[in-house]
Amino acid sequence: MIDLxxxxxxxxxxxxxxxxxxxxxxxxxxxQEVEQNVVEHVQAALEGVPSPVGQERLSExxxxxxxxxxxxxxxxxxxxxxxxxxxxxxxxxxxxxYASFALTLLMIVTLPIGGILLxxxxxxxxxxxxxxxxxxGESLGARRWLVLxxxxxxxxxxxxxxxxGATAPVAAIGLNEGGLRAVxxxxxxxxERVRIEIGFVAMAAGVWWIVLSGVFAMLWRPxxxxxxxxxxxxxxxxxxxxxxxxIVVGGIGSVLLFVV
Amino acid sequence: MQMSDTFYDNWTTQLRKGLxxxxxxxxxxAGPLYGYDIVRRLGDVDSLVINEGTVYPILSRLRNEQxxxxxxxxxxxxxxxxxxxxxxxxxxxxxxxxxxxTRLHEAIGSLKKERGRT
Numbered sequence: 001m002i003d004l005x006x007x008x009x010x011x012x013x014x015x016x017x018x019x020x021x022x023x024x025x026x027x028x029x030x031x032q033e034v035e036q037n038v039v040e041h042v043q044a045a046l047e048g049v050p051s052p053v054g055q056e057r058l059s060e061x062x063x064x065x066x067x068x069x070x071x072x073x074x075x076x077x078x079x080x081x082x083x084x085x086x087x088x089x090x091x092x093x094x095x096x097x098y099a100s101f102a103l104t105l106l107m108i109v110t111l112p113i114g115g116i117l118l119x120x121x122x123x124x125x126x127x128x129x130x131x132x133x134x135x136x137g138e139s140l141g142a143r144r145w146l147v148l149x150x151x152x153x154x155x156x157x158x159x160x161x162x163x164x165g166a167t168a169p170v171a172a173i174g175l176n177e178g179g180l181r182a183v184x185x186x187x188x189x190x191x192e193r194v195r196i197e198i199g200f201v202a203m204a205a206g207v208w209w210i211v212l213s214g215v216f217a218m219l220w221r222p223x224x225x226x227x228x229x230x231x232x233x234x235x236x237x238x239x240x241x242x243x244x245x246x247i248v249v250g251g252i253g254s255v256l257l258f259v260v
Numbered sequence: 261m262q263m264s265d266t267f268y269d270n271w272t273t274q275l276r277k278g279l280x281x282x283x284x285x286x287x288x289x290a291g292p293l294y295g296y297d298i299v300r301r302l303g304d305v306d307s308l309v310i311n312e313g314t315v316y317p318i319l320s321r322l323r324n325e326q327x328x329x330x331x332x333x334x335x336x337x338x339x340x341x342x343x344x345x346x347x348x349x350x351x352x353x354x355x356x357x358x359x360x361x362t363r364l365h366e367a368i369g370s371l372k373k374e375r376g377r378t
Contacts, residue, residue: 019313028321033330037295037316040341044296047337066311073321 002043003051008058012042019068026076038065094143096132100125101146104153119157122150130229140229148230155227162212163205170204199256206250213242276308281318282361283308285346285354288328292345295319319344327353 004012016035023031045061046053100122107118126147133140140147175197216223217239224231280302287293287301295316302309309315322328327350335341346354 023317026317028324029317030320030324033320033323034316036342037319038313040294040339041296041299041312041316043338064311065313068313070311071314071317073317 002039002046002053004058005052005054008053008055011055011058011062015062015065015068019071022068022071026072028076029072034071041065096125096129097143097146100129100150104149107150119150119154123154126150127226127228151227151230155230158227163209165212166208167201167205170208171201174200174204195256199253199258202253203250203257204253206246206248206253209242209246209249211246213239213246216242272307276310279308280314281322282354282357284315284318284322285327285350285357288344288346289351289354292331292343294333294341294343296341298344322350326350 002012016038019035019038020031023029023034042058042061042065045064046057049057103118103122103125107115107122109115110118129143129147130140130151133143217236220234220236220239224234283302283305284298287298293301298319299309299312299315302315303312319328323330323344326347328344329347330342330344332340333343
């Protein structure tokens with residue numbers, strides 16, 4: 001038995017605990033056998049060292065042995081541990097990807113208490129990561145599953161907010177404060193009222209989308225850059241799609257409001 | 261860290277992992293040894309063992325697969341020690357592995373020679 005100081009004993013016990021935890025469940029390795037070998041190793045390595053052996057000297061031997069978390073063969077390590085190992089020991093660029101993914105998961109878990117705000121740091125991490133890889137000439141590969149979700153989510157939120165945009169306050173004024181009635185749109189029946197209201201909202205949305213398509217035609221480059229690589233294929237010409245959609249929806253709204 | 265460094269580091273790590281079993285079996289080919297001695301001998305081979313502890317799970321696996329067997333022997337300088345030695349099955353496996361390694365080494369050598377000629 002090695003004579004260790006209390007601190008060194010504590011350190012050694014922790015090391016053995018980590019080792020047992022790391023090898024637990026292995027089909028081909030017997031943790032007791034490995035532990036016995038490790039204890040013998042430490043005893044042999046500290047032979048001749050004046051006892052009680054202190055933490056510093058013990059740590060040197062344990063450092064040489066290395067972290068036991070990596071002792072299990074790859075094929076036997078559970079998937080969650082591989083992920084954790086990647087985060088703890090992988091190259092910095094992988095850590096950024098995992099940090100971004102972790103923030104996205106945390107955002108989902110904490111949604112009821114305002115977790116949605118976490119989409120912003122997750123987004124910035126992901127975008128910085130995408131730019132870093134682009135500068136190195138590397139592709140995202142499988143890492144896209146880690147970094148693209150926050151970019152996609154923020155883009156979706158931005159698109160929804162932009163599409164609703166001015167339509168919401170205009171609709172609120174027209175529908176809730178009797179604005180439509182004041183300018184002569186009075187439905188005598190329930191069907192008439194619904195027709196007028198839908199027509200008004202559709203026309204407001206159509207007009208807003210036409211305006212928005214003009215704004216997009218001017219600012220498409222910053223928008224494209226912000227949400228890269230998802231917007232890689234975006235061109236100024238796509239503003240025309242929004243213009244067409246605005247004309248169609250606005251036209252339907254006008255027909256409902258003025259013709260029917 | 262540069263990309264080429266990462267590639268080289270990954271490659272040497274994989275190579276080391278693959279060769280460690282062969283190195284352990286070869287170490288035991290000379291005769292029975294106890295764990296610490298195996299680690300010391302492997303440590304003499306430059307950059308083969310970065311973390312000494314990785315040797316012990318491999319020894320346990322080799323014993324489970326009956327390539328090596330263990331026995332306890334009294335030590336004059338301390339508590340009894342656990343020794344490992346090759347089984348006949350392990351000796352046969354080591355012969356096959358060494359043959360394969362030699363072929364591989366020669367094949368890489370001839371590729372290098374060809375490159376030298378061009």
